[in-house]
Amino acid sequence: MILELDCGNSFIKWRVLAANAGQVLGEGVVDSNLGLLEGLGAIKGLALTFCRLVSVRTAEETAALTSLLGDTFDVPVVCATPAREMSGVRNGYEEFERLGLDRWLAMLGGFHLASGACLVLDFGTAVTADFIAADGGHLGGFICPGMPLMRNQLRTHTRKIRYGDLAAEQAQESLVPGRATVEAVERGCLLMLRGFVLTQLELARSYWGEDFVVFLTGGDASLVAEVVPQARVVPDLVFVGLAMACPLS
Ligand SMILES: Nc1ncnc2c1ncn2[C@@H]1O[C@H](COP(=O)(O)OP(=O)(O)O)[C@@H](O)[C@H]1O
Ligand SMILES: CC(C)(COP(=O)(O)O)[C@@H](O)C(=O)NCCC(=O)O
Ligand SMILES: [K+]
Structure with a gap:
């Protein structure tokens, strides 16, 4: 089985493929290395043979994840590298x-x-x-x-823009001019x-x-x-x- 990871600035997207790189056996979006191990732990009969990943995180964070995976699953971990x-x-x-x-x-x-x-x-x-x-x-x-950065900049750098995630999601259902702060911002x-x-x-x-x-x-x-x-x-x-x-x- 092959583990694939896309480590973005906010989330790690992961999936496990069958050994022939065909069928997707499991997948998820997590916000921490621990969350990743939990998600993987929930896959029945997990038997990894290879791991490949891409990361836009710091070299230190990426190295920490690479050694965690290598140590936990005893598989080669290959990171995508830049190319011309x-x-x-x-x-x-x-x-x-x-x-x-x-x-x-x-x-x-x-x-x-x-x-x-x-x-x-x-x-x-x-x-x-x-x-x-x-x-x-x-x-x-x-x-x-x-979207998360735009929203958070407004929430962080103003004093009166404050609302929760659920309200944000609901406000996005229409695009008519907002009549409440959350609607106007979202x-x-x-x-x-x-x-x-x-x-x-x-x-x-x-x-x-x-x-x-x-x-x-x-x-x-x-x-x-x-x-x-x-x-x-x-x-x-x-x-x-x-x-x-x-x-x-
Ligand atoms: N299952 C999910 N978990 C977390 N965020 C999700 C999920 N599905 C969609 N999103 C949205 O994806 C955005 C993050 O996108 P993503 O491509 O994972 O970012 P990054 O690669 O920078 O970490 C969030 O703002 C959120 O709105
Ligand atoms: C532009 C990005 C921040 C996007 O990262 P993401 O939103 O996927 O987490 C990332 O691709 C990055 O750090 N790029 C390096 C700078 C550049 O591409 O010029
Ligand atoms: K990304």
Whole structure:
């Protein structure tokens, strides 16, 4: 069985695949290493043979998780590393090793699935957009705060914006002008996110006409999906790229 991990700034996404990398035997989203071990412990007959992971956390945090997994399950743990070029995609950063590895893997996965030009939009703690041309050249991308950061900046830096998570979720059900603080903030941030997406689409069209595929991924992809009906929502896009970057040895 193969353990795959995507360690983002807020959550660790994990899944266990059957040894032939086919069937998903278990998966989860956790906020700590302990939560990960608990989730894995709940899988009946767990017998890991290989672990691959991608992390945008500090080297220290990533090393701590890697040794925890190696010690607990006695398996090789392989981490995705930066590359200038892989699977036909050329990293567009001036310093290729500085491009977030989650972005890089989502790009590899997207270009592979699209077999052509694509726009990859990832909605996590941060929101990222990456443009990959039909020849595999990465034109670059954009980073802006995601929904949790926008919301928390307002809650932290104002005195009168205070509300809970349940109210936030309910407020998102409509986008008419808010008549309560929670509605005004949640809907305002949602509109910013959607406006960002529409701008990315315009830019992609200016490069490629209609000849490109849009991918939506990340935990908050569903918040914007309706403004891009043509998009492919691929929650496991980073894992698609992870399998490409870290094949079974
Ligand atoms: N099961 C889940 N657990 C936690 N957050 C989730 C879950 N499903 C969707 N989300 C949303 O995903 C967002 C985090 O996205 P994610 O891609 O995991 O971020 P990151 O990679 O930066 O850790 C949260 O703001 C939350 O709204
Ligand atoms: C942009 C990110 C913070 C996104 O992280 P996430 O929201 O997925 O946790 C991450 O890809 C990162 O730390 N990138 C390094 C900076 C860069 O890509 O330019
Ligand atoms: K991510």
